Structure formats: C-alpha cells, structure tokens
Amino acid sequence: MSDNMNANITGGAGGDTAGGGNDKTFTQAELNQIIGDRLAKERARMEADIAGREQDLAQREFNHAARDIAAKRGFGAELLDVLKASTVEDLDKALDIIEKHGQLPTVRKDFEPGKAPPGQEGPSADGLMRGAFGLKKG
Numbered sequence: 001m002s003d004n005m006n007a008n009i010t011g012g013a014g015g016d017t018a019g020g021g022n023d024k025t026f027t028q029a030e031l032n033q034i035i036g037d038r039l040a041k042e043r044a045r046m047e048a049d050i051a052g053r054e055q056d057l058a059q060r061e062f063n064h065a066a067r068d069i070a071a072k073r074g075f076g077a078e079l080l081d082v083l084k085a086s087t088v089e090d091l092d093k094a095l096d097i098i099e100k101h102g103q104l105p106t107v108r109k110d111f112e113p114g115k116a117p118p119g120q121e122g123p124s125a126d127g128l129m130r131g132a133f134g135l136k137k138g
Contacts, residue, residue, distance in 0.1 A: 062086070062087070062088070063080075065088055066080050066085070066088070066091050067080065069088065069091060069092070069095070070091075070095070073095055073099070075095065075098070079098075083095075
C-alpha cells in the first residue's frame, strides 16, 4: 500500500505519449515539497496583507480620534494636516504647546482691506495714505 503512495506521478495530460521525452515525473515527496512551498508563500503573502490592513485600520482610528480631540479643544481639523503626531499622546503634547503659546490667529469675517475694523476708532488705511501724500479727503 505504501508503495502505491510513493509511486511516481506523471505531470502530463494523462495517457501514454508517443514521444515520451517531455513528461516530468514527481515523487510524492517532491509534490509535498512543491505544495508546501506554495502554501508557505501564500501564507506569507496573506500575513503581510493582514498586517497592512491592520495598519490602515489603526491609522483611520487615530485620524478619527484626532479629529475628535482637536474639535473638543477648539481646533479645526485642518490643523491636523500640519501637526506631526502619530499617537494620541503626541497630538495632546502638540495641542498643549499651541495652547500654551496662544491661540492660532483667525481671519475676521468682517475685514475689508483699506478700512478700519468695525468698533475700532482711528483713521482708516485710506485716510492714512491720503494724509501721507497730502491729499484731500474725497
């Protein structure tokens, strides 16, 4: 019975061939080795794929948590694009530094170039320019 298991297996399409010179025969041990090698390669490829997916998932989870943390602390999500933080702890440290040194400047919605900001007394930029060149208000 074990002789049958170790018998040569032909790699051809089946049946006898007239030429007979091109058929490769494999022993059971060789077939086991070939299949084992293919399985090992496939297993390694799948493990690498799983590791890559886990890394992508971890990055997405961090990005989501970072947006939440930034929003709770009053910062916009666009700030996350310029911060070099890869962990929540790094992000907290970066936001602490920003808060310690003052808030980020904001652009006023009611700002118009050449005019004094509303609620602030004093000459406008247009008035200053006219005064510098000795022009009349007009």
